[in-house]
Amino acid sequence: MNPSTEPQHPGTADVEVVIIGTGFGGLAMGAQLKRHGRESFVLLERADDVAGTWRDNTYPGAACDVPSHLYSFSFRPNPEWSRFFSPGPEILQYLRDTAHAEGLLPHIRFGTNVEDARWDAAAQRWTVTTSQGVFTGRFLVTATGHLSDEALPPIKGLDGFTGDVFHSARWNHEVPLEGKRIGVIGSGATAVQLVPELAKTASELVVFQRSAQYVTPRPDRAYTESEKQLFRRDPDAMADHRSEIFWFLESRYAERRAVPDILDKARSQALNHLERQVKDPELRARLTPDYELGCKRVLISDTYYPALTRDNVTLEASALDHVEGSKAISRDGNTYELDVLVFCTGFETAEPPYARLVHDANGISLSDHWAQGMEAFASTTVAGFPNLFIINGPNTGLGHNSIVYIIEAQVDYILGALDWSRANGNHVLDVSARAQERYVDELQQRSDGTVWLSNGCKSWYIDPRSGRLTLIWPNFAHEFRYRNGTFDSAPYTAAETSAAR
């Protein structure tokens, strides 16, 4: 089934809730609105299919690194997951099936790029301008993802590169890679999945590594037919399996909190993995991180290190500096003759693209509002931006558990907010600036002593402008649901609301 074959409805529409994005976030929001009997909503999607991350990331080897039975919706358990860590196309299919089975396709407007969104104080509505017309709604939910707009570092001479260039999230399947000389720029979560695949057929593969990563074993395996049958026949067994995975991952939060014994154990597990898989002491040294474990995403792979020991693979332990014709030259001055450059350089994160689109009643954008780094009350609402909810926005990222769990908690919060507003004469929800400040201050306090703020830790979780931890939820995942999963009207009814701005 291809959702993009659904008819499109161009033009203006007025609905109760306008949702931007149809990845895990947008689909969860839509499905729950539907399940709660709310039909007046649209999902605006710039692409022509659902699934966001999993539609875009089609590179060889793409898979989730949180086990599938947890990296999926609690309200749509899937007994069919083929593996502990299922491959990308299976996740894409799961999300397509979700959109279909939850009855969301009639609500989705594909090929609809949101260009601007403004709060109209008089009408008490959001005006959302898109490539396919204008939509208005009492509530705006952004679910545009935090890893959806690729980041390309400015590389001198790249324009004149004689070969093919693309980003891992915009894979060019037309370019044949067999027997080619390929440069992979970056050594993060994507590169670790991609490199072992490319190494199999490339004549030569160069990995440009700016900084070494911690890599731990990946306990992947296929589910047996009898396990899948048990999950089909006994959904409780599947729920128990999900819980088991959740609490196992949750226990690892102690590593991020830098509890000495626990962090030591995790670090030595990663370093032992390196030692077992890489015998050459010189290569091993280049692969040994110089910062604390957990500062950046801890990667899992059993095939990355072995790939780097192959004869056709070179680890260049410095960043790509510039390009001259067919030559890629590293910061350390090494030159490689290459046919293809693949950028695995991650995504725009500190300043999310949606922040430039969304404006308050005075026309000030969220991104100007967030000049010193993004922040939100309950990681979801922003003072001065009434009836706006941000899914997967400030302080929602996890280093140790599934983002889908966080998204579902946010969706529950939003449902509660919509119910409360409706029950109170369509009360406009503008959170008090003071409540937001208090929330953010406490988060920063709770971040003290975590590895993200440890010496020498430099990662995309921290806003370079303020040095604050703006992407990560610096606590247990369960604490997010406890704090932020249930709507409480108090911070939205305080006298200081909006007037204080």
Add this chain to the structure above:
Amino acid sequence: MSRTELAGGVVEGTITVDGVEVRYFDSVADHFATGESSRHPLVLVHGTGGSTRAHYGYLFPLLAGRQRVVAVDFAPPVPTQGPLTLEHLERQVVAVLDAVLPDRPVTLVGYSLGAVVAAAVAARHPQTVRNLVLVAGWMKTDAHQELRNKVWQRLREERSQALGDYMAFCAFSGPFLVASQALGDSSPALTAFEPNAFTDVQMKLNRTIDISGLVPSIAATTLVIGCTHDQMVPKWHSKALFASIPDARYTEITSGHAVVIERPAQLVQIIDQFTDAPSRDAAGDIVATARP
């Protein structure tokens, strides 16, 4: 008495009780002691053969971010004082409370034999123990426990090679053992734990526990936590405590007796949410654990 400052602002100290040194740990920093979400300090009491490090190595630092946490390490009493009794252990806990948190109400948390001690302390010191958390505890040793204890005793006396495996078999749930192996995570806790002379007298004490007369007088707001797959203190013991303590609510964790190793983060969650609002769930409630 002694006091030494450790990393992270934690103080390690000792006090003398019945002629022996009893060690304790104190996180000192009093988060949330006042204000709208005021919390009493948490005092942790470990189980048989344990210590703060062995049983609360995970919980102590993670709970300490939320309120002050104090933990007691039981010490073997002087042999000339006769066999180890519950009262010895109670006195050690009370002495630490008096020395470290004089005149302060506390939330007392006990695990396994520590839960037995905590329940007894709570019954006798209602002014101090305002809230009580009993994890995998019991009030009267039954035939099932006696049988397991007897096998343990026998293996120990015979210096059997099987003792370590037997203890792991009793302590961990089947699902956890299987999953740990699949995840390649042979945590050190799974390797044999070495019993010593103090373990022996605690095991002996375990055979004769009966605080059933004391438990109904517990006034504290109490949370009883049973472990679904517990083979050492099966969950019916937790249910019995739940039934006997007037202001008790009950919840269950899917784990074996070694819940502090199998589900430490869930234990933090449940204890933290209880201390945040002890009476949120009403007395008599059986509280379902949240599904992730």
